[in-house]
Amino acid sequence: MxxxxxxxxxxxxxxxxxxxxxxxxxxxxxxxxxxxxxxxxxxxxxxxxxxxxxxxxxxxxxxxxxxxxxxxxxxxxxxxxxxxxxxxxxxxxxxxxxxxxxxxxxxxxxxxxxxxxxxxxxxxxxxxxxxxxxxxxxxxxxxxxxxxxxxxxxxxxxxxxxxxxxxxxxxxxxxxxxxxxxxxxxxxxxLDRASAGLHESLVAREGTDVTLIGFGAMVTTLLQAAEIAAGEGVSAEVIDLRSISPVDFGPIVESVRKTGRVVVAQEAPENASVGSEIAATLSERCFFSLEAPVLRVSGYDTPFPPAGNESHYLPDADRVLEAVDRAMNY
Incomplete structure (x- = not known):
């Protein structure tokens, strides 16, 4: 038993x-x-x-x-x-x-x-x-x-x-x-055992049309976006990176080869970022599977703003869904 x-x-x-x-x-x-x-x-x-x-x-x-x-x-x-x-x-x-x-x-x-x-x-x-x-x-x-x-x-x-x-x-x-x-x-x-090793990425939600990739607090935002997208007929798979360095690309590549579309999201500015590296690597490894460019959603290339403006700076589900729409319409 x-x-x-x-x-x-x-x-x-x-x-x-x-x-x-x-x-x-x-x-x-x-x-x-x-x-x-x-x-x-x-x-x-x-x-x-x-x-x-x-x-x-x-x-x-x-x-x-x-x-x-x-x-x-x-x-x-x-x-x-x-x-x-x-x-x-x-x-x-x-x-x-x-x-x-x-x-x-x-x-x-x-x-x-x-x-x-x-x-x-x-x-x-x-x-x-x-x-x-x-x-x-x-x-x-x-x-x-x-x-x-x-x-x-x-x-x-x-x-x-x-x-x-x-x-x-x-x-x-x-x-x-x-x-x-x-x-x-x-x-x-x-409490009895870990679900994965320290540097393994995991599928947080399965889907077939587009792959959403993020880590930390952004995973919650991606799951919210995936739920909204499902109501609009788009099946989004969410990948939780968990490890930023090294990145476990195995589950990510498998997902991208299935969906053909990718959105990478982060709170940090876009320039020379973790999201940029993931986008470049997926463009190399999954080139013949991609149906659209790898898209990034991020904070802006400015210092983090005062508290009253943070909602304009930080990616939310709406900004992720805008990128999903762009990916689906290529």
Missing amino acids: SQTAQTTSLAIARAINAGLREALAGDDSVVLLGQDIASLGGVFRVTEGLAKDFGTARVLDTPLAEAGILGSSIGLAMGGFRPVAEIQFDGFVFPAINQIVTQLAKLHSRSAGTMNLPVVLRLPYGGHIGAVEHHQESPEAYFAHTSGLRVVSPANANDAYWMIQQAIASEDPVIFLEPKAKYWQKGEVR
Whole structure:
């Protein structure tokens, strides 16, 4: 007799908290560090309760110094720990770029493979929260462009729970992008086993006419667009990338060869972006299957606007559907 899968309903923030708890309980070398993550539980309360249960020697409050947080994480990793560093907001990561790009990403190669840096950088990112300047950014392209870093982003609670644990278990540094607009979006979490590996893309909704591709918070938007399209007689397949670097192109290519039409969506600006790379790769690999150009829907090539204008900047279901219409009418 098959056993019923053990599941629970959690918000994404609570799922990450639960995943961190599992990692802390299962490995004494796991330590968390960041601004206010022990005393406050972080700005979004993602680490709430962990310092109480595991102590402030393993859940550490740091000074307001992003370069120091990353530098300390690198030193901890060199000393045998598995640090998980939190940057409060996406726009605050840039003071630590030097540590991330010149040290974290390169020391494994520089040491001829003798040194591993199992560091996870947790980074709330993206818009839709009406925040002020520097609190809403999509910096994924900087990290995806940097060899030596793994870059992932969960779109739902189940992936948030499992992917944070998989990231912590990785011997390579992982940039873990958390879609902060979806922190309190609830979903079913399967507690007995992960649905996929850390770097596998998944079909979030099956379809036959057009392939919609995205990651993080954008997956919810694509699913909304697919539901509306279905009412108009268009069957849209939605691919959740999950991993931004490396990208698992297998399921994507299979979908595109079936549908012949593609829309790639992201919150980040279009120029030199993750979406641009996916579009170029699919144009190479699926050229003879494509019935229309690979289309992109993105934020604009401007700084992220003030909160009152973010609805004009960020892609929504309507902008995705406009691209779907263009693809279907070629």
